[in-house]
Amino acid sequence: GIQVEQSPPDLILQEGANSTLRCNFSDSVNNLQWFHQNPWGQLINLFYIPSGTKQNGRLSATTVATERYSLLYISSSQTTDSGVYFCAVNSYSGYALNFGKGTSLLVTP
Amino acid sequence: DTAVSQTPKYLVTQMGNDKSIKCEQNLGHDTMYWYKQDSKKFLKIMFSYNNKELIINETVPNRFSPKSPDKAHLNLHINSLELGDSAVYFCASSPFGMNTEAFFGQGTRLTVV
Numbered sequence: 206g207i208q209v210e211q212s213p214p215d216l217i218l219q220e221g222a223n224s225t226l227r228c229n230f231s232d233s234v235n236n237l238q239w240f241h242q243n244p245w246g247q248l249i250n251l252f253y254i255p256s257g258t259k260q261n262g263r264l265s266a267t268t269v270a271t272e273r274y275s276l277l278y279i280s281s282s283q284t285t286d287s288g289v290y291f292c293a294v295n296s297y298s299g300y301a302l303n304f305g306k307g308t309s310l311l312v313t314p
Numbered sequence: 315d316t317a318v319s320q321t322p323k324y325l326v327t328q329m330g331n332d333k334s335i336k337c338e339q340n341l342g343h344d345t346m347y348w349y350k351q352d353s354k355k356f357l358k359i360m361f362s363y364n365n366k367e368l369i370i371n372e373t374v375p376n377r378f379s380p381k382s383p384d385k386a387h388l389n390l391h392i393n394s395l396e397l398g399d400s401a402v403y404f405c406a407s408s409p410f411g412m413n414t415e416a417f418f419g420q421g422t423r424l425t426v427v
Binding site: 295 | 345347349354355356357358359362364369370402404406411412413414415416417418420421423
């Protein structure tokens with residue numbers, strides 16, 4: 206099946222710093238989503254972005270499907286950004302999302 | 315007005331028991347899923363139903379049986395619970411198709427003692 210690799214696995218930032226999270230995938234994809242799992246365990250949809258660039262407040266994402274990667278940018282980080290960020294993709298042969306192992310982010314005051 | 319809701323949120327039970335987790339979505343989606351998140355936070359698909367029909371059945375012990383009474387509901391029944399079944403189980407839904415956005419419930423943390 207399709208492989209999804211996220212980097213870095215762990216990240217510690219001071220409040221106000223910017224960061225870039227990366228997601229590489231091993232095959233062409235129909236769908237790519239970024240999620241934030243908050244400390245209470247909820248999976249929150251950030252972006253549905255099989256290609257192109259989107260922005261939502263301090264967060265933005267870019268997917269370059271031809272090169273099989275996606276980037277999630279977090280600017281001016283806040284403590285509430287802490288949690289695990291997951292990238293998940295659908296290959297052309299599957300209906301379900303394949304998840305990466307996540308990037309665990311801790312934003313300190 | 316919760317989009318995908320699961321009950322219960324927490325479930326603590328003894329080995330050998332049978333338990334069910336319920337899931338309902340009010341998004342009008344045709345497809346529903348069960349995912350399992352293990353202790354290392356890795357999320358993996360277990361089952362998917364489209365309009366009450368099973369379309370994905372990953373390698374999961376047959377003690378796990380999904381049931382979809384209608385396209386808005388997908389329940390997960392687990393027989394003879396084992397310690398290794400302890401995990402967080404997420405229900406999700408999406409419109410039918412490979413390039414559609416999925417939305418997740420809040421998860422059910424199952425602890426088998």
